[in-house]
Amino acid sequence: MDPLFPALDTAHGEALRFGDRSLTYPELASVAGPLALRLRDVGRVAVWATPSLETAVGVVAALLAGVPAVPLNPKSGDSELTHIVRDSAPTLVLAEAGAELPPALAALDRHDIDAHAHVHAHVHVREDDGPHPTPSLADEPAPESPALIVYTSGTTGPPKGAVLPRRAIAATLDALADAWQWTGDDVLVHGLPLFHVHGLILGTLGPLRRGGSVRHLGRFGTEGVTRELGAGATMLFGVPTMYHRIAEALPDDPELAKALAGARLLVSGSAALPVHDHERIAAATGRRVIERYGMTETLMNTSVRADGEPRAGAVGVPLPGVELRLVDEAGDEVATDDPEAVGEIQVRGPNLFTEYLNRPDATAAAFAPGGWFRTGDMAVRDPDGYVRIVGRKATDLIKSGGYKIGAGEIENALLSHEGVREAAVTGEPDPDLGERIVAWVVPTDAAAPPAAKDLADHVATSLAPHKRPRVVRYLESLPRNDMGKIMKRALTQQ
Template identity: 75%
Template sequence: MSSLFPALVSGSTARRPALRFGDRSLTYAELAASAGALAARLDGRERVAVWATPSLETAVGVVAALLAGVPAVPLNPKSGEGELGHILGDSAPSLVLAEPGVELPSPVSDLERVDVQVGAAGQETPALPGTEPDDPAAPALVVYTSGTTGPPKGAVIPRRAIASTLDALADAWQWTGDDVLVHGLPLFHVHGLILGILGPLRRGAAVRHLGRFSAEGVTRELGTGATMLFGVPTMYHRLAEALVEDTELAKALGGARLLVSGSAALPVHDHERITAATGRRVVERYGMTETLMNTSVRVDGEPRPGTVGVPLPGVDVRLVEEDGTTIASYDADGTPTGTYDGETVGEIQVRGPNLFTEYLNRPDATAAAFTEDGWFRTGDMAVVDPDGAVRIVGRKATDLIKSGGYKIGAGEIENALLEHPAVREAAVTGEPDEDLGERIVAWIVPADPDAPPAAEELADHVARRLAPHKRPRTVRFLTSLPRNDMGKILKRALPDAVAKAPKHD
């Protein structure tokens, strides 16, 4: 296949800005020289780890590995010794690429270490890109899952998945080399690394990484030429809160060409607050480690807060019931077929060039992840709205609540709760109930901790907004919701907080 990064070998892009982290930056020529030199050192290695700090060195290290055709394993610097030991034992990298001067913990420190050197400013001639493989199925990255149901599994991401996802997003978002992306996401996962770093580089565009996300950083970068912002719901929630008083932030966001949220659902309430203050809508997309991106709201489509849009070009999507019956799917031209009433819930299953190849060293898990006819089981539950947009209602394992004969998605109840002015954060789960099968439980962080809303008031609010059978039967108040590095709520950790939380039934 062709190069993942055509701009690295194009003389026309040599002087263009490519990467900027804080006050350090590289042009495409400088990136080509630095990554090309490192790629030559990696040639012949089977697999390398990358200590994924938010730095130029991480970006250069990953690009170098891709140019050399050596699969890279991004490591989360916040992972504990046990998780790091599992990942290193499973992936067996021969060395670790790291930012000079950064101390590596055990067991990472036991690996051969190569410090990534960023080339001198002023380099104008692109270096050769190394030995990129021609095989689209060649492994590019091994990205480890969150491990919520056991030890993390290494999803082997082929080169074709990266190329097809980024090109499909370029189509959906009208992403070009003239764009300048801003983000402050970690670089050890799909959103921050593949979309946020490799995405701009494939387009010949620029990325400005904030290091640490802040409203001030977003204002500064969008106010000085940046055109796009990538974030997760927690970040957009903080921006929505800051917009109440920050007119400069509102102006900066209003001037952006594209605002994208992903990794979890953005509450409709935050959508509405941001649009009201800035005149801009936030676009949502849907993907996961194993599939990269599956669907997105298109920039040339209608605003659809609360949905993740339609299947991306080349990606097949269907909704399936527990017995294997297909509820809804899409024709070749993207027209929905089957039951797309916005109410009938099914598991999202996908197939296409965007999928991972396998779980490293786990043929059993790989086989279990796919149906007999070759579709990947995402575990995400959704409905298809009458206009064809996909609306995710939760995870099959934690967010599909079977209560009183109904299948209820936790996500729509969470959105309804967040529309209540006395609710700052909300999560919804199910608990066993002798009468209903499962009862709906709402976990609430109140806007005013000293004056939480009454449980009955919240239940009635949901019943009015949705339907009586979707009202919470139990409400528990917390000071905060447990979240991971990406801002996703860790629902399995909620019961651990129950002893500290007053219960209102």
């Protein structure tokens, strides 16, 4: 297997920038290489994943050493961190020098990282100086060896550690390079956390595998997007909450519109981007946001291609090497010629995880015969292969009046109403319909919310009468997690 970061030995430009701190490729090699030598025989390492150069250096060093890294969310509570540490059993924690660690990590040995500790002594490498190899390490680990252990969100119990092999990381990043025409000339901007797939693997390791550059905003803001895209960055990664803020700001910010219009690629992921925000951004900038679909256990499964048709509400086609099918409740494959047929997405390919750490029962239950991973996501598929996700099997598939209805399309219809700022849709028991559709709405004007009948009629006209909400509940805000995903279980427990 090729090294995960071949550019560390050959590239000379800027690799990482966090705020006003940066590392070139030679500088990154000079810091991560020696740390990798120290980590070779320590077993698993935890990484206190603050949005910093040090987090990126720590993960790169662990991967160079062939040591599994466990990214930790600095916002996690003590009980969750205690569970993750006990489950993954790291021997030490890598942290930014000066970072305050919680009691759950007190028993671990600690290694502080200063991303510039070796840089001041580093001899500047000019572009004509040739390769600058990282310190000699062991042979490249086997493709199936674990690279990262990333913990799921824990919505159905304690978080599970998805063991991601080196093979999955390389396969996903190379498939995205094909789909997005991603090269070493690209400069990526994002402000995502670094403890999960989107911000760490795609947003940080992705540019490093290509030999390109990442500029991390530290904290997302439209002014940072304007500044970086206006200064030559070519790509922007974000979640729907970020793009919603962009859409809200665009009417009064011509510089933001100009910066977005000059980007090569705008990518949204981690949850569905409402069609209304798609359209507002396209109208103001002339650029379409493209969506992709993945999850912790599978990394990336599908994407709208850079050379394909951007289609609001769709997550594109399967990536190279990924097989995807839709299955019904009996486990039979859904007909491919019926764009209205809803089925659960199942995938297989080199992008998949190997197991849930210490959970052979959960690992076995996650796979259908033939090696197909059960995603739990429900979707329909257009005749040309574009996938449209309609929601989660557990929370977003509503069975009402004999129909199977995806919550996502109703949410998009509600968001197209001028009186709705945010919306979520769930089902609840109904003695006549089986389940009735419930709309949770944050109104644009809290003092004058749209009437429930107006919203029901709006949905019935936009979609079909049986998809109209039977109940509307008004909220000041929707509960969301760190990635901006709406926590529907919190809604239904209210």
